[in-house]
Structure formats: C-alpha cells, structure tokens
Amino acid sequence: MGFLPSLVKFSVGEWLVVLALLFLLLYIVYYGRQVIISKGTRRIEVYRGVMGIVLMGSMIYFCFTVLSGLNYHRDSFLSDTEYHEEKYSVEELAALCQSLADDLGPVRAELGEDTDLLVQAPDDFDYYAQHAVLSLKMLSKQYPVLERSLYSTPKPVVMSKLMSRAGIEGIFFPFTLESNINVDMPGFLIPAAMTHELAHQCGFMQEDEAGFISYLACTQQDEPMFLYSGLFLAFDYSISALEKVDPDKALEIKSGLSQQVQYDLVQNEQYWGKYKGIVANISTRVNDVYLKANNQTDGVNSYNKMVNLLLAEQRDKLSRTSLGLSEKN
Structure with a gap:
C-alpha cells in the first residue's frame, strides 16, 4: 500500500483527503437536488443518499482497521x-x-x-x-x-x-x-x-x-x-x-x-x-x-x-x- 505513494515527495494522503471532501460536498449537493426535484420519491432519495454515506463510511472504516487499526x-x-x-x-x-x-x-x-x-x-x-x-x-x-x-x-x-x-x-x-x-x-x-x-x-x-x-x-x-x-x-x-x-x-x-x-x-x-x-x-x-x-x-x-x-x-x-x-x- 505504501510503495507507490513513497515514490513521490508530496503527500498523496493530503490530496486524497481534499478530493474526498470535494466528493462528499458534490454528493450532498446531488442528493439534495434529487430530494428537491423528486415529488413522489423523496423518501427513497433520502434513503439512497444516507445509505450511500453509510456504505462508504463502512468501507473506509474497514480499510482503516485492516491497515492500521x-x-x-x-x-x-x-x-x-x-x-x-x-x-x-x-x-x-x-x-x-x-x-x-x-x-x-x-x-x-x-x-x-x-x-x-x-x-x-x-x-x-x-x-x-x-x-x-x-x-x-x-x-x-x-x-x-x-x-x-x-x-x-x-x-x-x-x-x-x-x-x-x-x-x-x-x-x-x-x-x-x-x-x-x-x-x-x-x-x-x-x-x-x-x-x-x-x-x-x-x-x-x-x-x-x-x-x-x-x-x-x-x-x-x-x-x-x-x-x-x-x-x-x-x-x-x-x-x-x-x-x-x-x-x-x-x-x-x-x-x-x-x-x-x-x-x-x-x-x-x-x-x-x-x-x-x-x-x-x-x-x-x-x-x-x-x-x-x-x-x-x-x-x-x-x-x-x-x-x-x-x-x-x-x-x-x-x-x-x-x-x-x-x-x-
């Protein structure tokens, strides 16, 4: 896991965090828009948005546990x-x-x-x-x-x-x-x-x-x-x-x-x-x-x-x- 990042002098992790925050912001904006424009399926859109965050968070936590936790x-x-x-x-x-x-x-x-x-x-x-x-x-x-x-x-x-x-x-x-x-x-x-x-x-x-x-x-x-x-x-x-x-x-x-x-x-x-x-x-x-x-x-x-x-x-x-x-x- 550390070999490829070790080949460069800048922090790969720092920019991964920046990209992750940008993705989260866009994700919230996207599902916020979906909830607004959806009339009969708003609850489903909210469910999808929340479960997507739960799924991504669970995967990140699993990787953290395996790699260092x-x-x-x-x-x-x-x-x-x-x-x-x-x-x-x-x-x-x-x-x-x-x-x-x-x-x-x-x-x-x-x-x-x-x-x-x-x-x-x-x-x-x-x-x-x-x-x-x-x-x-x-x-x-x-x-x-x-x-x-x-x-x-x-x-x-x-x-x-x-x-x-x-x-x-x-x-x-x-x-x-x-x-x-x-x-x-x-x-x-x-x-x-x-x-x-x-x-x-x-x-x-x-x-x-x-x-x-x-x-x-x-x-x-x-x-x-x-x-x-x-x-x-x-x-x-x-x-x-x-x-x-x-x-x-x-x-x-x-x-x-x-x-x-x-x-x-x-x-x-x-x-x-x-x-x-x-x-x-x-x-x-x-x-x-x-x-x-x-x-x-x-x-x-x-x-x-x-x-x-x-x-x-x-x-x-x-x-x-x-x-x-x-x-x-």
Whole structure:
C-alpha cells in the first residue's frame, strides 16, 4: 500500500483527503437536488443518499482497521525491550528532568548560540526526512520489531498552517502509509515529529509508545538537530509532568537551562499559543474521542504517558550502572 505513494515527495494522503471532501460536498449537493426535484420519491432519495454515506463510511472504516487499526491492540513496545513500566516517585521524575536538562545545553550549543531554530532552510526537510528513516533503521538493529521492508520517507504538508491551527505536528495516514509533517511549526520540533510518525508506520499506534520510540530514534545518531529535537521532546513532557507535582523543583530546573534552550522553550510556547482557539479545541476533542475509541482510554493524555517509558529507561540505565554493566546506546 505504501510503495507507490513513497515514490513521490508530496503527500498523496493530503490530496486524497481534499478530493474526498470535494466528493462528499458534490454528493450532498446531488442528493439534495434529487430530494428537491423528486415529488413522489423523496423518501427513497433520502434513503439512497444516507445509505450511500453509510456504505462508504463502512468501507473506509474497514480499510482503516485492516491497515492500521488492529495495531492499537497489539503487544506493548516494552514487551520487546528490557524496560519495565512501574509507578515512579517525584524524586525519580525530578532526576529525569535534570538529566535531560543537562544534556540539552551542550547539544544546543553545537547548533550555534545565535541560530534561530524557529525557521528551516528549504532543503532541510529532505535532509531531516532521510535522517529520520536512518534513525529508525539504526534503532531497528537494537529492536528488530521495528524492522520494515519499506520506510516511506516523511512528507511535507502544503496546508501546514491549518495543522498548526488544529494543534497538530504530524499525521500518519494509514491508507497510503505516509508520515505527514507540519512544516510551519518550529524547525527543532520537526525531526521528533518525523520519527514519531515513522513509529506509527512501524505499527506502534499507541501515542506514548510512538513518542518514546521517537526519542530513542532521535538519540541514535550524532546529528545535533536530531539529538536536540529528541531531547527537547522528552524534556517538554517530563518537565510538564513535574510542574504538576513539584512546581518549585520544575522552576529550579528550567531556570538552570542555557539561555538558548530557554529561548526555544519560549518560542515553542508562543508559536502554539497564537493558534489556541475554537479550531484547536475542536481538534483536541475529536482526537480525544478517536484515541478513546481505539483502545487508548486516556485519550489525548496518552501522549503524556511517554514520561513513564522515559522513567523505565532511566531505571534500567541506573540498574545497569549499579551492576557495573555496559549501557546500550
């Protein structure tokens, strides 16, 4: 299913959605006209129109289930790793945030103190897309469950501003197996968004697992932007979790960040803040219903559960260190 769409650099899925909406509009107009001009058969025309929509919706849902929906019920990614998810303490969470903060500074310095990471050069997307695939391939050597015969390279979305208004960084389109990326958002978020959607492409649909796989993939190579994007993703979710249980400690850790990292945090908040509104709220509610309908009982809060997986990795590293064993990259 993904082979032919992978041969082109534009998002086939994006235009399929546009065509589907146009078809639906024409369909409604056609049957609306039929109901108006039909005198003795109006009920039959209404029945035909409604049943046509039901039939098309059923076929789309069946294809979705076959192509990716079943993966919402697969075994956890942790079952293929050495990590174990357990309850964590506030101290462990604070230690995780501090560790990520310590790593963020040096990596951000490699990108240049005066570099504005909000925008990206025209050629950056293809470069990041190729490295995103490379990151997943490298990670699959450690976790064979991520191996694929085809990794469809992430695609830029033309209507990215609309995605921003909806608060969306990326979308995995199951009917073409494409990873669609919002190219209007801050550039330092794009590598992590790419690997997140590629994780879905590998069959891991749970949002917390896709986020964790994204973090692991971004930290597989020494490319500074990928390292920074993965660490920024992990820190953003972790510090948000710490702010809920120990706001003073969270403020202390954030205050210790380098000026460049603090600037990026502000830029990120300002960017998404300007798009808050009715569209973003509706999008969040729709996504929440969608996730709950697909075996993610926490809905949009599933993204935040990535912190549990980060803490599981941290515990594993600490246990290996205490035993004097070498850590895996």
